[in-house]
Amino acid sequence: MDSLSVITPKRTRRRFSPEFKASIVAQCRQPGVSVARIALDNELNANLVRRWVSQAGEEGATPGFMPLSLPAIAAQPVRRATANTGNTIRIEIHRAGGAVVVEWPTEQAQECAVLLRDLLG
Numbered sequence: 001m002d003s004l005s006v007i008t009p010k011r012t013r014r015r016f017s018p019e020f021k022a023s024i025v026a027q028c029r030q031p032g033v034s035v036a037r038i039a040l041d042n043e044l045n046a047n048l049v050r051r052w053v054s055q056a057g058e059e060g061a062t063p064g065f066m067p068l069s070l071p072a073i074a075a076q077p078v079r080r081a082t083a084n085t086g087n088t089i090r091i092e093i094h095r096a097g098g099a100v101v102v103e104w105p106t107e108q109a110q111e112c113a114v115l116l117r118d119l120l121g
Contacts, residue, residue, distance in 0.1 A: 024049055025056045091116070 024042060028035045028049060035053065039046040089112055093100040104112040 021052050022056070025053050028053050 024038060024044070027033060027038050035049055036046045038044075039049040042049075087106045089102075089104045089106055089109060091102045091104070091112075093102075102112075102115075104115075
């Protein structure tokens with residue numbers, strides 16, 4: 001029986017210059033660019049390119065804040081307490097999803113105040 005031997009070429013690790021890495025990272029930071037596409041176009045592994053981008057971010061300046069524009073909130077009374085004709089305290093708390101209404105007996109006003117302090121505090 002003849003013995004077959006298979007010779008596989010030795011894979012060597014590729015080395016990239018800092019200038020080349022910086023160029024790839026700069027391309028990846030362009031708006032609307034796909035990191036995977038940049039990697040594919042340069043015959044690189046996308047995970048390797050993502051690591052370069054991450055490392056470049058860690059070495060660079062501290063991240064800044066991005067301004068956000070939030071929608072204006074209409075001024076509404078947060079709560080309104082009114083006394084009904086009976087012996088009840090009625091409180092309405094207006095929220096985005098609707099109003100929360102609490103009715104409490106006036107003889108237990110102290111307990112009502114404690115509840116409200118816990119809820120709103």
